[in-house]
Amino acid sequence: MAITSANQLELLQTAEAVAREKMIDPGLVVEAMEDSLARAAKSRYGADMDIRVTIDRKTGRAAFTRVRTVVDAEELENHHAQFTADQARPYFVAAKPGRDEFWLRGGARIAPAEVGTPEPGDEFHEVVPPVDLGRIAAQSAKQVILQRVREAERDRQYEEFKDRAGSIINGVVRREEYGNLIVDIGRGEGVLRRSDRIPRENYRPNDRIRCFIRDVRREQRGPQVFLSRTAPEFMAALFKMEVPEIYDGIIEIKAVARDPGSRAKIAVISYDGSIDPVGACVGMRGSRVQAVVNELQGEKIDIIPWNEDQATFLVNALQPAEVSKVVIDEDAQRIEVVVPDEQLSLAIGRRGQNVRLASQLTGLDIDIMTEAEESERRQAEFAERTRLFMEELDVDEFLAQLLVAEGFTSLEEVAYVDPDELLGIDGFDADTAEELQARARDKLEEANARALANARGMGMQDALIAFDGLSPQMLEALAKDGIKSLEDFATCADWELAGGWTEVNGKRVKDEGLLEPFDVSLEEAQSMVMTARVMLGWVDPAEVAAQEAGTDGAADADDLDDDAVAETGADERG
Structure with a gap:
């Protein structure tokens, strides 16, 4: 197949058609054609040759050029594509601009007679006859063009979707591959993995679907747009679409926790005292929240007012269960919640769902116990501390219980507390307080001496x-x-x-x-x-x-x- 005047314009027409179909720049297709023709020409003239092809963007005429570059003598490696200044001088003097042989310096044509001598980096271009492409060469050229077009299409898709991560997109289900849905999202395809689908949710080809763009990444096989319907951000984005106050920034979604397809909790706060954040999200007769519920296949949603106080926020998050007492360990990021005995199952929820969602919403590890269990624990701690004081201070049970009831938990507290605090206990006089502190100090000194001896040993x-x-x-x-x-x-x-x-x-x-x-x-x-x-x-x-x-x-x-x-x-x- 030779490139003749009869099919020169067809190159441009083909490039424009492919560019329109793939929605890419026609210039990229023409460059791919130039690259493919150059590779085919190398198979005809020799792989060591530096053959370049230029297609005129107006006429479609393809010009084949052999290029040789001037290099220093010690850098000469390829005699077919390089030569030294001495070897180039005869060509340098004979070349005339405008002919089929010309010189380039810095990308611009030069008149060698006016410049003088060739320099490293100068290029000598010599027009060669077009090649007659055989079947194999033509097939190879086609593969090169297709590969370049695919790369350009992937780059376009990545550039288009990379800034849309974190937004909602509508698409059409195309097919299912190994449990993953391939979704047509306009100028590309997205992947909805099995783990990102709501349980018991089924789709068929050509079904419309709304998804959250979770991530856009470049991968070896091209850019991948990963979609999700289970991400907490998907629910937040849906509320933003349904509730104008959230879109305007009057109400903010502070946290979201989901058990996809079953139940969810969302914490909101209003920056306008006249607007109830929960009521605004629920809407008139529940219209706003119901729109989100319908999109999420009936997922039940608890809308909770957010509060800066962790304890208050947690009490709200555990609704509808009632909470008797909350104890927070900020260092361990754990929290103990005490509920009435009859409220335990409600606080935990079916299969632990309620407490698990509350934990995700607050970011705390939650331990739930009943009032009876807490009472047993307090009694056990009371008995343990009583036993400690009885053994270490050699006092009777009544006196030890008095110390524990007043909040003393260790010998150090008894030994070094202000004596007036001991005197404030009913039945304690100055002699009793002084004796207790002396015994506590003696025990501490014995323990210190024993520990120090062990360390030295x-x-x-x-x-x-x-x-x-x-x-x-x-x-x-x-x-x-x-x-x-x-x-x-x-x-x-x-x-x-x-x-x-x-x-x-x-x-x-x-x-x-x-x-x-x-x-x-x-x-x-x-x-x-x-x-x-x-x-x-x-x-x-x-x-x-x-x-x-x-x-x-x-x-x-x-x-x-x-x-x-x-x-x-x-x-x-x-």
Whole structure:
């Protein structure tokens, strides 16, 4: 197949037709044709040749050109596509602009006679006869064009949808592949995976569907638009469409939790005191929320007023169950909820659905117990503390119960509390208070001496024993874990001492700290570790001072390279 004047215009017509069909730039199709013809020409003239093809955008005429580039002698690798300045000089002098042979410098034609000598980078273009494409070459050219067109189509699809992630789109179901729906979304196709479909929801080809664009990614097989109907953001976007106050920003959706196809909870807040956020989302006779429910295949929706106070918000989130008492552990991000005995099943919900959604909505781990269970726990704690005071202070049960009832929980509280607080207990006089405090101090001193002796027996070094802030019981706990020197202590991370929480597969997992039983906070652990590093000379005290003052560029204890510190500590110990 030779490219003759009879089919030159057909190239442009074909390019425009393909571009219209694929909705891409016609210039990209013409460039693909030029590339495919150049590859076919190389198979005719030789793979080492630098053959380039240019198609005139007006006439469709294809010009085949052989290009040779001037390079330095030491860079000459391909004699068919490169030559040195000395080898190029005869061509340089003979070339005349406008003929079938011409020179380019910096992309512009040059008149060699006026410039002088060739320079590296100059290109000599020599027009060669068009090739006669055989069957194999023509097929290869076709594949090149199709590949380039597919790439251009993928780029267009990615550019069109990459900024639409997080929005709702309407589409038409085309087919089902391995449980995943392929959805026609206009200028492309989206994938609705089985896990992103609402249970018991069935679609057939040509059914209309509304989805949430969860993500748009480039992949090896092209850009992929991932859709979802189970994402919490899908429900939030639907409410935004149905409730004008949300669209205008008067009402804000603070959190959404869903059990797709079954039940959902959505927390809203109004920034206008005259507008009820729950009522606005429900609408007249429930028209607004019902529109969302219908779209989600009958999913029941609880609309909850959001509150800055976690306890109040949680009480609202657990509706319709009634809550008697809420105890929040902010450090552990856990919360204990006490409900009446008859409300337990309602608070938990069918298969734990109600408490699970409330936990997702508030971001807290929730433990639910009945009033009877809480009463049993309080009684057990009361009995344990009573037993502690009876054994350690050598007092009778009545006196020990008096101390527990007044809120005393440990020997330290009894030993170092203001005597007036003990005197405020009915039946306590000055002698009784003084005797109790003396016994408590003696017991603490015995325990401290015993713990310190155990730590020394396990090899605890004096430098760490003298470290300010570590009690004998803390030293004993550190020694049991193999931390016996100041260097060992300095290599510890703050969370190893104070404990913390780690996110694993979407669940919070507790990291037990060595000093956590002694109520050492994360900030206190950071301060002690940093002090140890300063004492060892691992950290510049000026950096610590700058950090505490909030100076820009100050070293952050959390950002220190623990591996480097550990290595330094190992070197010093060695």
